[in-house]
Every structure is written in structure tokens, then in C-alpha cells.
Amino acid sequence: MHDGIGRPTVAVWKFASCDGCQLSLLSAEDELLRIAEEVHIAYFLEATREVVEGPYDLSLVEGSITTPDDAERIRHVRDISTTLITIGACATAGGIQALRNFGDLDAFRSLVYARPEVVASLADSTAIAEHVPVDLELRGCPIETDQLVEVISAVLAGRKPVTPTHSVCVECKLRGNVCVAVADGTPCLGPVTQAGCGARCPAFARGCYGCFGPTESPNPASLSAWLEEQFGVDHPELLRLYRTFNADAPAFRSESRRHEEVAP
Amino acid sequence: MAGPQLGGAAVMAVDELDTLILALRADGYRVVGPTIRDGTIVHADLERSSDLPQGWTDEQGPGTYRARSVDGDAQFSYAVGPSSPKEELFPPRQRLWTATSDGDASFQVVEEVRETPRIAFLGLRGCELAAIAIQDRVFLRGSYQDEVYAANRSDTLLIAVECGSPGGTCFCASMGTGPRVDDGADLILTELLDGDPRFLVRVGSDTGAALLERLTHREASAADLDAREQVVTAAAAMMGRTLDTDGLHDLLLDNLDHPRWDTVADRCLACTNCTLVCPTCFCSTIEDTTDLRGEKAYRDRRWDSCFGLEFSHATPASVRTSTKARYRQWMTHKLATWIDQFGTSGCVGCGRCITWCPVGIDITEEAAAIRRASDPTPADLPVPPTGAR
Ligand code: SF4
Ligand code: SF4
Ligand code: SF4
Ligand code: SF4
Numbered sequence: 236m237h238d239g240i241g242r243p244t245v246a247v248w249k250f251a252s253c254d255g256c257q258l259s260l261l262s263a264e265d266e267l268l269r270i271a272e273e274v275h276i277a278y279f280l281e282a283t284r285e286v287v288e289g290p291y292d293l294s295l296v297e298g299s300i301t302t303p304d305d306a307e308r309i310r311h312v313r314d315i316s317t318t319l320i321t322i323g324a325c326a327t328a329g330g331i332q333a334l335r336n337f338g339d340l341d342a343f344r345s346l347v348y349a350r351p352e353v354v355a356s357l358a359d360s361t362a363i364a365e366h367v368p369v370d371l372e373l374r375g376c377p378i379e380t381d382q383l384v385e386v387i388s389a390v391l392a393g394r395k396p397v398t399p400t401h402s403v404c405v406e407c408k409l410r411g412n413v414c415v416a417v418a419d420g421t422p423c424l425g426p427v428t429q430a431g432c433g434a435r436c437p438a439f440a441r442g443c444y445g446c447f448g449p450t451e452s453p454n455p456a457s458l459s460a461w462l463e464e465q466f467g468v469d470h471p472e473l474l475r476l477y478r479t480f481n482a483d484a485p486a487f488r489s490e491s492r493r494h495e496e497v498a499p
Numbered sequence: 500m501a502g503p504q505l506g507g508a509a510v511m512a513v514d515e516l517d518t519l520i521l522a523l524r525a526d527g528y529r530v531v532g533p534t535i536r537d538g539t540i541v542h543a544d545l546e547r548s549s550d551l552p553q554g555w556t557d558e559q560g561p562g563t564y565r566a567r568s569v570d571g572d573a574q575f576s577y578a579v580g581p582s583s584p585k586e587e588l589f590p591p592r593q594r595l596w597t598a599t600s601d602g603d604a605s606f607q608v609v610e611e612v613r614e615t616p617r618i619a620f621l622g623l624r625g626c627e628l629a630a631i632a633i634q635d636r637v638f639l640r641g642s643y644q645d646e647v648y649a650a651n652r653s654d655t656l657l658i659a660v661e662c663g664s665p666g667g668t669c670f671c672a673s674m675g676t677g678p679r680v681d682d683g684a685d686l687i688l689t690e691l692l693d694g695d696p697r698f699l700v701r702v703g704s705d706t707g708a709a710l711l712e713r714l715t716h717r718e719a720s721a722a723d724l725d726a727r728e729q730v731v732t733a734a735a736a737m738m739g740r741t742l743d744t745d746g747l748h749d750l751l752l753d754n755l756d757h758p759r760w761d762t763v764a765d766r767c768l769a770c771t772n773c774t775l776v777c778p779t780c781f782c783s784t785i786e787d788t789t790d791l792r793g794e795k796a797y798r799d800r801r802w803d804s805c806f807g808l809e810f811s812h813a814t815p816a817s818v819r820t821s822t823k824a825r826y827r828q829w830m831t832h833k834l835a836t837w838i839d840q841f842g843t844s845g846c847v848g849c850g851r852c853i854t855w856c857p858v859g860i861d862i863t864e865e866a867a868a869i870r871r872a873s874d875p876t877p878a879d880l881p882v883p884p885t886g887a888r
Pocket of ligand 1: 403404405407408412414415416417423424425426434437442443772857
């Protein structure tokens, strides 16, 4: 599968997504050039029309599965890839479009499309791992370029990548951020959200929005109880806090559902 | 005039703080002390005494911190913030070595060159001096000496300022680490606000004595010493929290199955904040990475916490999978097994873990709950958050 000069081949695939994760790779020009020296980018339609036939050593998959065709296509991608890594919240948790999993697809479809009957769509937007085995999931909306470079370096070296699954709070403390939740009373999802962003939002005095999805041991129920008690955040607002880019990640899904039940 | 020697006491005017900072900087020290940033009193490099948070105080409680400006001349009228000397002596991230490959199978390992920075800590409280002493024991006095910590600690100067304004989460008096400071620092200052604002300066080392020589000072009077006594006595009576340490070691270790661990685990987010702000917690993990070309490999060390799942990873899986097991590890280590390991408690009563816990979990309250009942009644157990696991 290696190309003529021994570089591993890489394919970048798109499913239901905004292309933001692919763009974060494209816009990281320096890294992309370095990556392109070490691997043969054999299939990346967002970047080039040149296509080298598979199979591929590494596939990076962006987007969620929302149509019957895509459910088929991802099986094919898996079949022709030695290593499959999902990139971003869509591929890893269904993305923002998984908000439809909480509503009625037919109702949405007839509102949006003139001829809804010709739009083939699955009831839910689902993560890639619900369809095929995934070797590694890279979180974030969008992904962090540094993490992608780290994962590719790790695959090339045949080692374990450094992509910790602990909370964003660790990154806050490592970079010396003052905690916005404690020092300012700003609701912050950092304690239940997986690290990877480098605690970017708290560094700019914003609460974490949870775009990297739940931690390894999330306890959103306790965080919600505290936000309600101390900051007066009500149930509809708590529901919205968890129902964003990772709305369908299990820990966030069950927590937002809980606030649905108590919300008026 | 020959100034006070070791153990002696003098008085200096408030303006002399500036002279002190300039003198230290002239000697090549970084002066690390409190300043106000992002509405919080944190440690930073000080250039002049005007960098100190003069006119600021703080209000602290479980999960909450607010700095507030106040009238008056006080320079040190606040309790400890989230920073501690740990950040300088045992930095959050340290590179240990880099390996370079020449393309073939051979490679070279280059160890990091360890600088020995001159750091003068200004404004250390009793709890912070005690925390440094504990980390000295952990990193320097065991069978293994930590070279990163040793390098950072090798040329430090400690200038304490006794605490006159403990916060809502402080309990150093219970832990015997403050507010009174009698040794462990090169100079020990006490801010006296009765009458003319001034500092009582006591000498804790020859370096401290030499430093005092360079400041304008007079001999301390009995009235000055009296005023200091009043400051620390009043502070000791103002502790926001208490912890009954009597028999605490056995109490905790005899109650490893107490239902209270379940209650606190329902609240705990396993977020690690309590351990990372704790001035004595010393755990780290190793991160091995390589560059894209595969020409360089790096070994880095960064802070870690027993609240992480990976922390107890032992092939094939993590040992402490529940938050209950992890909270129990943290608290029993701080208050009990630390004593077996290092001969003192691992807690100095600074209150940081209480203030900076995003859901306000209070180590003193958790210990008290276990003490209250070995056979707890429902009234002893707080109501868990709605829908908690
Ligand atoms: S600001 Fe948010 S992410 Fe950072 S320590 Fe506080 S709660 Fe955690
Ligand atoms: S356990 Fe808490 S109170 Fe004790 S030293 Fe650590 S942070 Fe301070
Ligand atoms: S309490 Fe946890 S993080 Fe702190 S020193 Fe002990 S094991 Fe390490
Ligand atoms: S006790 Fe508080 S700060 Fe510590 S891990 Fe639990 S929630 Fe986080």
C-alpha cells in the first residue's frame, strides 16, 4: 500500500459535516507540508482532485452517518483502510446535526424540502463507531491541529498517541488559567469535558462549551445541580448547555434528556 | 549600626518593600509574589512593590473566589489564591530529554540542561512554607532526588509575611502550619496596621540578616512585638474552617467502606482541580512523543492527578475505576497514608482544594462527616444532587 518511495498512503473522507475539521488540516499550512512529506496524501478531495486508488494505510474520517448510502460507504472505507481514525465531533458523536435525534425527522424534512419524499435520510445522525470499528477517535469541533499532527506522528512511529481523556480543567491548571467558574461564576463545562483544546475558552474568560465531548468519567448531573443551586441556571438553559456539538454523546445525551423531563 | 542577627527583630517602613524588591532583583533574583490578574490574586514576577495587590482582599468559600478592592494601606490583606510555589519548583510541564536519530538505527539522547534559577518568594504564608517543607521531603529527602525540583530549589530565598487575613476556606491553625511563622524562612515579615503602617521583620537566616542590613530599619520595640502577637492571635481566631486531626489517620483507614464515600462520589466530578491546586500534591506522568519525521523523540513530564482514570492504569486496566475509589485515594493520602509515607500530614490547611473545587467539595466537611458517625444516620448524609449517579 506504500507509495513508490515508501511513504504510507492516507485518505481523508467526508460524511455529514461542515468540512471544518478538514479545513483545520488545510489551514495549518506548515504542518500540512510536513505531513505531505512523510505520507502520501492519496485521497483528499477537499485539497486535490488527484485520486490514488485504495487500499490505504490510514483513513481520516470526518462527518456522521445520516443517509443509507453513507451507511454503506463507511463499510467500504473501513474495508480498504488499515487504520481508521475519526476526526471531530460529527464523526465521533453525531455532531450538531444529531440534534435531530431529539426531534421528529419527518417534521423537519417536510419543513425544509419542497419534495421531502425524494430525500433519503436516516432517522438519526450517528457516530462512525456505531457502524464500523474505529481505531482512534479525535475529539473537537473542530479538531485541534496539534492533536492531529500528534496522532499522525504516532501512527508513523507505531506508538501510542498522547491524547489524554481527562478534563479540560487539567489544561487550565497546566497553562495557569484562573478558573472562570470559581472566580467569576461563569458556567463552565470544563470539568465534564475532555481535554485537547488547551483550555482555549477559559483562557479568554469564557466558560467551556463542551466541544470535545464528555471526559473518561463524566458526572454532569452533579455539575448541573451546582450550576442550578449556585448560579441559578434553570432547566431549559441546562438542557441547551449539553445539547450542542456533542449532544448525542451518551453522557451529554442522558443529561440533557433529564432536563427535558423537568423542563416546563 | 549592626542590625539584628539570626532570631532578631526589626521594624521597617512600608516603602522599604520596594527597596527590598529592587535589592533582590539587583542580586539577580526573580522576585515571585502576589499580584492581581484576571480578578484574582495570583503569583507573578514582581518588579516593584506597586505590583503587589495593595488595596485588594478576597472572599473565599467552597467553589467560590472573589477579589474585592478595599480602603486602607494594607499590602497583604488576603488569603492564598490559586497559585503556590509549587508552580515554580515543580513546574506543570518539564522536558526531561530529547533523542535524535541520524536516520539509521542509532540515536543520541540529550538530557535537558537544568538551570538553577535564583527565585525569591515574597509573601509566603505559614501554610506555604509548610508546603515547601513537605515537597522538600518528597523530592529531596527520599532515596531518590528529583533533579528538576532540586535545581529549582537550589538557590531560593523565602520571605514570609505572616497572615493577618485568613479566608473562608482556611484551616492552617488546625494543621499547625500557621498563621504564626517562627522559622523556615530567610526573613519573616508581619504587617502591622495599628498606628503607622509598618513591617516587623524577623531574621531567619544569615542571608536574611544580610538582606535586612540593606534596608532602612530600626530595632523592634516591645510594642511592635505586641502588635504582631495581636495580628497572629486574631488571625488564628478567624479561620474559616477547622479540621479535627485527633486520631484522623486511623479514623479514615478504619472507615474505607463508610457510606459517605458514596455520597461524595455522587458530587465529585473527578476533574482534578483539588490535586492540581494543592501545594503539596506531587504526582506527575510521562509523555513520550516523536516528531513527524521520526528524527526526534521527546520525553516530557507533566502534573498528573489520582482523579484521572489513567493514573491507576496497571495492565490490563485501571485499578480505581470509580470516582469513589479516586476520591477516597486522594483524601486518605492527604490525611492518613501521607503520614505513613513521609512522617507528616500531606495537608497544610491552605483551603485551596475547597475554594477551587468547581462543585465546592470540602475536605474538612468530608472528614467531619466520617468522624460524626461510624454508623451514620440519614441526617449525617447530605442530599445528593438530583439525578446524580
Ligand atoms: S475554567 Fe472551567 S475548565 Fe478551567 S478549571 Fe475552571 S471549571 Fe475547569
Ligand atoms: S489538601 Fe487542600 S487544604 Fe490541604 S494542603 Fe492541599 S489544597 Fe491545601
Ligand atoms: S493526593 Fe493524589 S495527586 Fe495528590 S499526591 Fe496523593 S496520589 Fe498524588
Ligand atoms: S473534589 Fe472537587 S476538585 Fe476534586 S476532583 Fe472532585 S469535583 Fe474536582
